Amino acid sequence: MAEKGPVLRAEGLSKQYGARQVLRGVSLSVNEGDLKVLIGPSGAGKSTLLQCINFLVLPDKGQVFLDGREILHTRRKELCAYRQKVGMIFQDFNLFDHLTALGNVEIGLTRVRSMKKGAARERAVMELERVGLGEHAGKYPAQLSGGQKQRVSIARALAMDPKVMLLDEPTSALDPELITEVLSVIRNLVSEGMTMIIATHQIGFAGDLANEIIFMEDGAIVEQGPPAKILTRADCERTREFCSKITSPYGESR
Amino acid sequence: MEEIFFIQEVVPALLRGLLVSIQLIIPSAVAGLVIGIGVGGLRVYGQRWVAGLADGYVAIFRGFPLVVQLFIWYFGLPHIGIYLTPFMASVIGFSLCSGAYHSEYVRGAFLSIRRGQFHAAQALGFSRFGMIRSIVLPQALRLALPGCGNEIIYLIKYSSLAYMITCIELTGEGKIIASNTFKYMEIFLIIGAAYLILTSVAGSLLHRLEKRLRLPGFEHYSR
Amino acid sequence: MTANLLAVLDALPYLLQGGLVTIGLVVGAMGLGLVLGVPFAVGQVYGLPWVRRVIGFYVWFFRGVPLLVLLFLFYFGLFSLMNINLSAFAAALIVLGLISAAYQSQIFRGAILSLPEGQFKAAKALGMSDTRAILFVVLPQALRLSLPGWSNEYSIVLKDSAVAYALGVAEVMARSHFVASRTYYHMPLYFTAGLIFLCLTYFGTRGLRMLEEKVKIHGYSR
8 A cells, every 4th residue: 555665564483382383484564554364263373473473472483574674572672662562452351450441551651651640641541431431440450341351451552552453362252242342442443544463253343344364274374365355265275164164154243 | 562563673674575576576577578579589480490499498497497497596506606696596587487488478479460461561562670560569569468467467476486595575574574473474464465465456457458458359369 | 517417316216206295296286276176166157246256355365475475374374373283295285276276266267158158058948957057068068178278277386386395395396405405416406306397297288188188079179
């Protein structure tokens, strides 16, 4: 789309755990405003890929570039600065248990971005309202439902003004009736132009909004392309097999 | 006649003893807590060999009776040339012993913190120091408080053992007076009451502190 | 180095005999604590308000006053006042037992309270009296749940028994000091005493762990 290069680019990421090769030289790139969706069976390496991108897991081989600049994970300060620009949403939410919803959103602002308390609070309130949780600001994680927790974690990530958001199966740990509220927040982000990579099982959702669907299996990308193609008339046998199993017979919840 | 004797001789002596007791308890409590936090941290986050050493320290200082430890510091050290006063030996003994117990609670607290929070903190760009300061410590403090608080209450009680290595604190003064006057019941009931007051006040302070720091989601950790 | 070792080996039989005294103290104290602790726990959970208050006072007193003070209070004070002539060993055993009863009652009380309410209700629904419900439904479960806490109490009582030395009881600590003050081999002798206590702790807790396994209710995870 844009003339300038991709916002985020990963080249040849490989990771091995003991005898198992979890990632085999995976490369991908995202342009500004893209929504790329990773699909594939469990153990395909989707989660590991996302965690390698922000170095929560250190890849054995490969490089990551943000706005064209390579990120060297050995440089502590650089790494922290990089992570501020790449937001991550976890399957298990990982909210800070000792802080209220507001506190969770504020802490990145005050303790990482060194904002002043007043400004941080204002911003935090704004982000919570953006995800629809304004009245729950004073509640602790123990008092929130799964869907609410995940929305707080999205607000927390957004407060950092990230360039890219990585979402690692954001709705997989949620009861079905709570999935919708999280998906609608993600939809809003897409319409606002946020650059995102999402690993998910929510295929219907992916089909609606994604620029590109990437099918992974066994640590490698099998096929990638526009949703219309991948979901219905993929080139690869394996892709077709996987997609046919997940798009019928129940269809996917919106 | 007896009452006057009592007030003139006994009370000052007991107060003297009480002062020594307090002088024993406070430094030992602080040192023990600091040691416990350090050792607990090393046992959970330190490298293998460091954690192993720390585990060894804890095993010995929790395994040997405190009396034995005190005797080693006071009677044993002179044989390798180190001469400690009864007071010093007591404070060192109490600090190292209670430090081992504190480290158990601190270790348990660190281990209870759900790991995912570390990932989230890293993902937000927290440095390691920032993470410890803002995420680990606030939670660890609340989780370790009941255990460490109780250990300090135990310390108040076993400070009386300083008598056994000739450090004359409250119990020691009482024993001296009682041996001279044979009024064991009266003296030791008073001393018992003094300790009861100390432990009860400490217990109530601990309870109030726990209440103030309580957060939803952390209740089930308080024992 | 060898001189140290020889000194220790020389004294070892004498020290180990002290170990028997220690074991006697601990077994007696834990036993007394058990015999009193269970009724106290039941009283605190199911008893009338005045019963609970009295037991509460007992627990507060025996957990708040230091062991050494209680030993002096009872041995030199109470027993001579009551004209009871007890040996230092017996007096120490009783005091250790009374203190342990206070702590054990809290262990059992916690275990009883952790049982789901439904257990007691179901027993009553079957027509059991309170006493039977407690004896045949509540206590069998609560006592099993208490084993880890009881094992912990054992190691505490074991270490506290060394304080009996203050009354002149000839247990391990007392004996090691006796030999040390005559031979001057303080360090190795105290270390040996400490190791004897460590061994007693280790074997005791292992034994209790085996007991735990034996009486475990299968499928009942806590």
